[in-house]
Amino acid sequence: MSLHGREGKESICALLAIELVLFQILALLLAARQILANDYFGHGMYTLVLLNFQRCVNYCLLIFVAIAAVSLAGVGIVRTVRARNERHNPEAKVWRRSQTENLLLSAVLLVGFLILMFAFKSEFFPYIAEFLRTSGMVPWWKHRLTFVRGMLTAVAGVALFFSAYLLVSTGLQRKLVSAMLRIVNRSIVRGLQIACIGLIVLLNLFALFWVRTHVPAGPNVIMISIDALRADHLACYGHNRITSPNLDTLAEKGVVFEMAISQAPWTLPSMATVHTSLYPYEHGAVSYGRRMKDRVATLAERFRNSLYTTIGVVSATYVNSTYGFSQGFTVFNQENIRGAAGTCSAEITDAAIRYVREHRDDSFFLWIHYFDPHDTYLRHEEFDYGAGYNGSLPLDVKLSILKHTKSLNDADLKFVRDVYDGEISYTDKHIGRLFRALEETGLTDETVIAVTADHGEEFGERGGFGHGKNVYQELVRVPLFIYDPSRPELCGRRVQDPVEIRTLGRTLLEAVGLDADGLPGLNLIRIAAGEEPLAHIFSEGSYAKGVDKRKLAYIKENWKLIMNFDDGTYELYNLAADPDERTNLFEHEPPVLMELMLVFESHLSELHKNKAPGMPAILSDEEYKRLKSLGYIGD
Template sequence: MTDRPNIILLSVDALRADHLGAHGYERETSPFLDELADRELEFTTAISTSSHTREAVPALLSGRYPDVFAANGYRYVPKTVADRLSEAGFRTAGFHSNPYVSRAYGYDSGFDTFDDDLVLGRNKLVALAQRALNKFVLNRGEYHARAAEINDRSLSWLDGLSDEGPFFLWNHYMDPHGPYNPPAGLTYADRELSNDEAQTLYQKTIDRPDEITDEERQSLIDAYDGEIRYLDDQLRAFFDALDDRGLLEESLIIVTADHGDAFGEHGYYTHPRYIHESLLHVPLIVSLPGERRSDTVTTPVSTLDIVPTMLEYAGESGRELPRGPLVDRDGELVQNEEVVFASATGEDEHEGIRRFAARGERWKAVLEREIDSGEIVSEAVYDLAGDPTETEVLSVEDAESGTLVQQLKDFSASRLDSVDTTTREGNTEEQSTEVDERLEALGYK
């Protein structure tokens, strides 16, 4: 292994783990990811820190709990891994098309090159205007840059680098995110939806989820699975391109998702601010530099472990972060605390509530606290061994899960008491609120 390998983070928006073959899904949606999971390090119980992009991605890039960002109106909070690695001498680049983590919110900090598909400027409202222009006026027919385009842009950047020093590359793929409209020939449905039909149906899942019919639900799942299959093909192409350039052996590569997606299992669709497994359980595969290391880890890990892992391989300290790396520089697994935590701030009538979850290997405890008073307003336990879809609520008095319940109470109380309100200059809550309204009007949840 080189002294400091290249570091590549490939994250996918709204990709739930149980729609992949490696996690037992009946459809062949992910042949490449299944192969990758078999030959590399796979963490089968990876839990996102939150259920939606605005909290999950900044936590994924910073290694810090998402309440930090929720408390600031979802503003960028330094330092991300890009800031740290840039200071350590890495060439840095990011490629994606998600306006919530664009330069309009300051996420270009630390990146030498940052391509967020927003060409009209840094201002939030201008960025949103471009999304509307692309969608309704220019009729691009898609709501984000496809994975093939993200691959082409990032590979062009790689080809333009000199051979001096390591690089950090972040690709964030939007394809599984709604509206679900896979390229022609890749849907699992009997009939492909037009772009307008996909948008209309997706909007219905947000506005009137209780009116979604069984046929419409199946159509949503069919199209979502087609998006995954397309993405899987593009991830294979990207790995092949890295191999052709001799970069696989010289790079730490991490593949994961920011959160999952729901299809009516608990009465809602897309990824609102709940903390069920369909939203929190994500894939996580780590390809180590040098000699291949294959292993399957079933104990719970957190997406917060990803930044410490990248810092470990960069030779940088992440001791101030709440969790540690998944593996050390020798490729040996690191034993972190086996209970992981997730949370999400409620919205609309629940905006004064923060939801917390503690995930063990078998048990899962959840509770809601009022943000202002800290009062617990609800709590429950699930036995995921016998009830993986969380349909049977168990009493928190259950003796077997008692330790986990207490850990969650302690954790949630400490997070409400210790949120860091560091913000960046130039961000205002008024701007953030207006952007929220416009994004929701565009069907972006």
């Protein structure tokens, strides 16, 4: 391949033309793969089909431009080196390259390869990582994926460099370029070049037209989820301490659901259910190694399909992109995930306020997940409810310590609850800043706000601490209140009947006039208004470390039936007479049991029929260590 004169220019143009066609074919394949994987046609999300094609085409165009720029810069350097060599050795043949020139051309190919690796690493590395995780040949690689990724990239880069060097030093590339020139001069290839340029222009123009003519007119939606927040530790649910004045004020303006039930007692399956409206056994994210399936439509995707700006601000590993929660979000901020290392309410509130102000003129769906009430319980000087404690527990309470402390007296347990309350007050303080920002921007009366939690927390009620596995009320009863400015007649309404937080997605979509077809469950606002009947309430106990210790609870009115899958035993409680679930009435209420078992067995049948395995969750080293520090992984 000559780099001089007309032949050189034709060769370079031929390579760039073929590269453009290949990159646009790649863009179409990537878009088609994502659209089919997410089943956008099956869900009727045609706007997302268009936006995904546009994103992939433009993304591949940018990669093409980057590689083309590197290639042209490399050609320029090689020309300069060759010109210098010819001045020093004018008798040298034009096609013969120096060692320096060969190395430069090889380096250009290597840089282009690295650009491709960086641009498309998410497309192929998860498959390699999953193989390494499940392979018994190299167990020490299982939690060192960052090292493995670097090693694979280095090996591939070195192999490509030497392959490129052999190619350019032996002159084989001239034959390849000649073949490319013969191909590119054919009319079909020229037609493909024109089609690629036309595709880029027309797709972007049509997408611009579609977005401009389908601007959503509905109000904004903010969904706030607070990790490990027990309902009975909020004053609006009867707590004897004012831990959450800002949340209490919002609850007074909206609808409060007294018996909201989470569909799982820990974060991943619970929040996956909130975002998909599917039970945990349907979405399959029921252990730390599994994530939601791509083809499951998320709440963010439904809002995005209606051209809402979708924004996620999260602070917990189990709701990050690794587990599929970024699916459908135009902005997904997970910069403040810290695990048990410190507080993060201030930072994620700052981010949320910034996004609210940036998108005040758009219709947006904003999801904020607060983490601070979760273990470790840290003391805050401003909310130091545990002041004066002189027991044996450390001032910052860790679950690992509580679980291994054999004797805790009443003062110790009170101190743990006091520090936990301080975490709630600290979180509420920053949520109050968000509410004030909405008032300052004039968006309070244009925004539907829902507040809930993923699960509760155990404080020694049955000898345990933390969460997971069990489906007793201290773990699955969570706060839920919704402020809908378009329904002022529901201000201050309190719903005593049990409801599932699974149906929050349908409620929020219909509250702003969007289509919720295909979503199971009922509209909570309509239930509060007496416009819809109550549904069956289920919750599934699962275990982050595996699939054992599974439980299933069914609640109807005041009755609660629990099945323990490991040993096949049952528990039956009357929540009105026994809210702490201490007296098992399974053998004492045959008529009630018979009625509950009919629904329970039908649900079990559906569970086995629709059970989904989920998808592998590929954790980074940092994510693995963070979950291990929180007690989700390991002994």
